[in-house]
Amino acid sequence: EDQVTQSPEALRLQEGESSSLNCSYTVSGLRGLFWYRQDPGKGPEFLFTLYSAGEEKEKERLKATLTKKESFLHITAPKPEDSATYLCAVRPYTGGGNKLTFGTGTQLKVEL
Amino acid sequence: DAGITQSPRHKVTETGTPVTLRCHQTENHRYMYWYRQDPGHGLRLIHYSYGVKDTDKGEVSDGYSVSRSKTEDFLLTLESATSSQTSVYFCAIKEASGGDTQYFGPGTRLTVL
Numbered sequence: 001e002d003q004v005t006q007s008p009e010a011l012r013l014q015e016g017e018s019s020s021l022n023c024s025y026t027v028s029g030l031r032g033l034f035w036y037r038q039d040p041g042k043g044p045e046f047l048f049t050l051y052s053a054g055e056e057k058e059k060e061r062l063k064a065t066l067t068k069k070e071s072f073l074h075i076t077a078p079k080p081e082d083s084a085t086y087l088c089a090v091r092p093y094t095g096g097g098n099k100l101t102f103g104t105g106t107q108l109k110v111e112l
Numbered sequence: 113d114a115g116i117t118q119s120p121r122h123k124v125t126e127t128g129t130p131v132t133l134r135c136h137q138t139e140n141h142r143y144m145y146w147y148r149q150d151p152g153h154g155l156r157l158i159h160y161s162y163g164v165k166d167t168d169k170g171e172v173s174d175g176y177s178v179s180r181s182k183t184e185d186f187l188l189t190l191e192s193a194t195s196s197q198t199s200v201y202f203c204a205i206k207e208a209s210g211g212d213t214q215y216f217g218p219g220t221r222l223t224v225l
Contacts, residue, residue: 034214036216041219042218042219043216043219044202044216046214098143098160098214099160100155102155103154104153
């Protein structure tokens with residue numbers, strides 16, 4: 001059974017204080033790993049897809065990295081507008097329908 | 113914005129009543145999905161569709177049915193709503209142009225009293 005565990009559950013940072021969110025996964029062959037951002041009362045917003053170990057992707061203050069067992073979302077010099085819940089999901093090679101398994105998310109709050 | 117709308121956005125209903133949620137997309141995507149999101153569980157797949165009249169179950173499909181009679185609409189029906197179905201429901205699509213990324217709608221908050 002595919003599993004995704006995100007840590008920490010919640011994280012409080014001061015503006016400018018860099019940190020990393022973790023997504024560890026167990027999957028029968030990883031086809032893709034996805035990061036989303038979710039603001040309160042809204043649907044998840046796509047950030048990144050990673051396909052193979054060693055791959056990195058960046059967008060503004062965010063950088064996602066992937067190993068064979070986990071992914072990290074690095075946040076450099078965060079701002080209050082980066083406050084949100086960050087979700088990680090995996091898609092295995094097996095099974096049809098492009099089904100994703102999600103973690104429960106990390107709730108990030110960035111304070112002034 | 114993947115051109116996804118959900119209706120209604122909020123609904124309060126009573127136990128035992130039927131409820132239908134609608135997901136509408138404007139860009140002719142083949143794959144559509146229904147998820148529910150609950151504290152401590154993350155997003156869980158209820159049903160998905162891979163074409164008109166082609167649907168399959170997800171991990172939490174009991175008590176739910178779906179229909180897709182045209183490409184743009186994917187309906188989720190709770191035949192007889194229960195309090196355990198109080199949740200936020202999200203629709204998602206996967207673009208047909210390749211890649212595996214799913215894009216989500218704004219959600220429907222359903223409360224079953």
